[in-house]
Amino acid sequence: MNPTNAGTTTPTVTRHIDPAYDVVVVGARAAGAATAMLLARRGVRVLAVDRSAYGTDTLSTHSISIAGVYLLERWGVLDALRDAGTPVSRAVIFNYGDERVRIDIPARGGVDGLYNPRRTLLDATLVDHAVDAGAHVRHGVSVAALTRDADGRVDGVELDVAGERRRVAARFVVGADGVRSKVAAQVGARTTYEEPTGAGDIYSYWTGLPSDLMENFYEPGRAAGIIPTNDGAAAVWVGLSPETFREVARGNLAPTYHALIGTFPQLVDRLRDATRVGGYRGFPGTPGYLRGPTAQDGRSSATPATSRIPSARTGSPTPSSARRSSPTRSPTPSSAGWTRSPPSGDTRRHATSWRRR
Secondary structure: OOHHHHHHOOOOOOOOOOOEEEEEEEOOOHHHHHHHHHHHHOOOOEEEEEOOOOOOOOOOOOOEOHHHHHHHHHHOOHHHHHHOOOOEEOEEEEEEOOEEEEEEOOOEOOEOOEEOOOHHHHHHHHHHHHHHOOOEEEEOEEEEEEEEOOOOOEEEEEEEEOOEEEEEEEEEEEEOOOOOOHHHHHHOOOEEEEOOOOOEEEEEEEEOOOOOEEEEEEEOOEEEEEEEOOOOEEEEEEEEOHHHHHHHHOOOHHHHHHHHHOOOHHHHHHOOOOEEEEEEEEEOOOOOEEEOOOOOOOOOOEEEOOOEEEOOOOOOEEEOOOOOOOOOOOOOOOOOOOEOOOOOOOOOOHHHHOOOO
């Protein structure tokens, strides 16, 4: 699959929707598709829906920690990413001013380094594996509302399918629908932890850079880095405080991006013979948080994708999502995680502020 064209076709997406499932997963990107895949492999009857098209892009800095790569290998997904041309990075370099730290990634088992796929590829590949496991996945379908039984417990969803409302019953509903989760809002999910600060981020793609090396640069109040990805390109990012993003970068992504790159002489040197391709993407720095799995009255069967759902076969807990944040821009790339949020402006404390998005 060509990652840049993945959104143009829907070769594996199930079209039929049954009237009832064990679990409905709202959101079918990295978290939701992985959830559906794992549940389906346990024999759970699962439907995953997403309002976007199959394989379309989304805001992401692509980096997956080594723990996340091990999960992809364990799930049998990593080979598909390799076959699609995702490069492997075997080292990460951290530049703190004049201090340079290189961390080599040792090959262990079936994992030979770090992989940073485009979301057009990663999300679609996880959907393919979910469908192969027996999950029903529908794109271009949104959730209009959650439904409840006479006791107030969530017992399904009301879908918007091509402009028509359709009710689907479910024992559980999983909200994997992002930072503005409709599921979390409708069940009143409690925020159990919130970071005091966030971090802004702007990135674009460049060609002509090494494909086997990730590199990061840090100075007080700002950061930058190079993350190799698909199609011979690398995501080159700059990090800034949310305040700077609001006051300077909003509406001015391109000039802010290039001005920040210019403050890192080593990065300027790396980009001297490279070519920028594509546009600019920006993240304003929303603070990370964790939500509780139920509403305060305890009657909801809806849950964010960070909780655990019993297996239909064994009754044992099954992880409902492998999507986590990952401080791979810090000198601890082996920390557990999936994908990570943008960096903090405080370059010596940035790992903490990325931990939960």
